[in-house]
Amino acid sequence: QQQVKQSPQSLIVQKGGISIINCAYENTAFDYFPWYQQFPGKGPALLIAIRPDVSEKKEGRFTISFNKSAKQFSLHIMDSQPGDSATYFCAASSRGGSNYKLTFGKGTLLTVNP
């Protein structure tokens, strides 16, 4: 059972364009939604995260939009740059109880052409 569905699987964007990656979740107990960025040969690293008490969070060129009623959240990369080329993973977790762990989407390979 895939609890976090991510799309698209791959994305090609021109330099300066907007990259949009979408995720949908099923478990209404999820209350933390991070995005991780992974460059080739490296481990994933936290990029930006949001909690469901806000609908949007922006950090520089990266924005998370969150729609609680639709159980969807998305990552928007404005003015995309070749250096943004990487694999992006959305994830979700629940703080319910004393035991929590991240459930990851399957990832999106983003290529930004110069």
Place this chain on the structure above:
Amino acid sequence: DADVTQTPRNRITKTGKRIMLECSQTKGHDRMYWYRQDPGLGLRLIYYSFDVKDINKGEISDGYSVSRQAQAKFSLSLESAIPNQTALYFCATSEATGTDTQYFGPGTRLTVL
């Protein structure tokens, strides 16, 4: 120096061999995790440990075992490796309280022939 280190970085082994992947961290975190990454399948949790005395199975623990030797060390073992365990393996750590951020190591690329 890296906060989360993994050894070896690359390993080629044969079917049926026992292999151990090691993870060490200098972040002082209590929580440690082992993930497996396959193309198109994302990151899947194998085992996780919230402290030295706590070990929990993740979604794909069959064929794997772990050992938490100390707060800073968490090892993953394949008792009898098989070809479909060929993958990229990541160790991660996180704090027990406060931020939920997980910090990943550089990964171990394992090939089972």
